[in-house]
Amino acid sequence: xxxxxxFAVGGLFCLIGQLFMDIGRWSPAHIMGGFVVGGALLDGxxxxxxxxxxxxxxxxxxxxxxxxxxxxxxxxxxxxxxxxGIGMGIFEVTSAGVSSxxxxxxxxxxxxxxxx
Amino acid sequence: xxxxxxxxxxRFEERRKRMIIKPPxxxxxxxxxxxxxxxAVAAQLLFNRYIVWFNLTEREAVNPxxxxxxxxxxxxxxxxxxxxxxxxxxxxxxxxxxxxxxxVTSSAMEARAEGVVYGIAGNMFRIAGVVLVFGVASAYLVxxxxxxxxxxxx
Numbered sequence: 147x148x149x150x151x152x153f154a155v156g157g158l159f160c161l162i163g164q165l166f167m168d169i170g171r172w173s174p175a176h177i178m179g180g181f182v183v184g185g186a187l188l189d190g191x192x193x194x195x196x197x198x199x200x201x202x203x204x205x206x207x208x209x210x211x212x213x214x215x216x217x218x219x220x221x222x223x224x225x226x227x228x229x230x231g232i233g234m235g236i237f238e239v240t241s242a243g244v245s246s247x248x249x250x251x252x253x254x255x256x257x258x259x260x261x262x
Numbered sequence: 263x264x265x266x267x268x269x270x271x272x273r274f275e276e277r278r279k280r281m282i283i284k285p286p287x288x289x290x291x292x293x294x295x296x297x298x299x300x301x302a303v304a305a306q307l308l309f310n311r312y313i314v315w316f317n318l319t320e321r322e323a324v325n326p327x328x329x330x331x332x333x334x335x336x337x338x339x340x341x342x343x344x345x346x347x348x349x350x351x352x353x354x355x356x357x358x359x360x361x362x363x364x365x366v367t368s369s370a371m372e373a374r375a376e377g378v379v380y381g382i383a384g385n386m387f388r389i390a391g392v393v394l395v396f397g398v399a400s401a402y403l404v405x406x407x408x409x410x411x412x413x414x415x416x
Contacts, residue, residue, distance in 0.1 A: 147311075148306060148393055149303050149306055149307070150399060152299075152302040152303055152305070152306040153299035153300070153302055154299065154305050156298045156302025156303070156305075157294075157295035157296065157298045157299030157302070158295070158298075158300050159359070160294040160295060160297060160298025160299070160327055160353045160354045160355050160357045161294055161295040161298070161353075161360075162292050162357075163294065163298075163353035163356060163357040164290050164291050164293075164295075164347070164352050164353035165287075165291060166353075167290075167352060167356075168287045168290055168291070168351065169287070173377075174348075174356045174361060174389075175365070175389050175392045176392075177353065177356060177357065177361075178356070178357075178361060178362060178365070178390075178392060178393045179392040179393060179395075179396040181357060181394045182396055182397040182400070183396050183397070183400040186401045186403075186404050187400065187404060189404065189408070190404040190408060190412075193293070195266055199275060199366050201302075201325065202309065203302050203305035203309050204299075204302040204306070204349050206305070206324060206327075206369050207302050207305045207328075207331065207358045207361060208298070208299060208359075208366065209357060209358065209362055212328050212359075212362070212393065212397055213397050215402060216398065216401035217404050217405050217408075218290060219400045220401060220402070220405035221405055221409075222408050224263045224405060226338040228409065228413070229332070229409055231409075232402060232409065233402075234407060235349035236398060236401060236402065236405075237320035238340050241294065242326070242328065242329060243329070243332065243359065243362075244394075246328070246329040246332050247332050247336075247363050247366050247390070248360060248366065248386065249361065249383070250323065250332055250333050250336040250363065250367070250368040251336055251366035251370050251386060251411040252352075252370065252382065252383070252386070252406070253336075254336040254337065254339065254340040254366060254367050254370075254371070255370035255371045255374055255382045255386075256378070256382070257340065258340030258341065258342075258371065259374070259406060260342075260371045260372060260374060
């Protein structure tokens with residue numbers, strides 16, 4: 147059942163992205179930026195949390211969860227430190243994703259030679 | 263009586279319309295849906311396996327799964343396979359975290375000839391910077407408003 151929910155929600159996100167690509171003629175950079183902003187805005191109303199509860203990885207794997215986790219880290223830290231905490235905690239949850247992307251990207255660029 | 267220029271313009275429009283290839287929207291949309299769904303199912307499977315294998319809680323298991331997908335996308339990009347995959351499957355591999363990893367790796371690899379410092383390190387976030395900039399700006403705004411409301415209520 148949870149796989150079905152993950153399939154439906156993960157697929158739906160990609161479907162929306164594809165529609166923006168074909169009809170709106172957005173570039174991949176526009177899509178990624180738009181999804182991150184959308185995830186952050188949705189988390190402002192606690193909607194994204196419910197989506198993750200419902201579908202698990204289906205909502206975490208799309209890039210929009212990056213915006214959601216940014217807001218989450220900021221909110222967790224601002225419970226303790228108020229307005230200062232927003233800047234302190236904003237990368238708290240997502241730092242694993244960002245740092246592994248930097249590390250693996252750097253190593254791949256060192257090892258592989260570009261072709262085509 | 264139409265002037266010659268008008269006739270030429272009309273003919274140009276007609277030809278232009280014929281030249282633009284309409285993307286097969288329905289087929290692309292279905293492909294993206296299936297691909298994105300399958301990736302999510304694979305992530306869910308991996309997530310459940312990681313909890314069992316490494317004795318993790320649900321919160322802790324998210325990061326290894328995401329890191330695995332990033333590693334996979336980086337290797338596929340390095341091998342030159344990812345561009346062919348994303349041509350075929352479209353947003354199905356761009357919207358998940360694999361698209362972020364691909365944009366980091368491909369812009370770093372493109373600039374490889376300029377050296378390690380200015381090339382790889384300097385150009386790494388040329389496209390992925392969009393995600394970071396807009397993500398941080400919007401997340402800052404959203405959390406600022408939420409903290410403001412919470413302090414006003416208390």
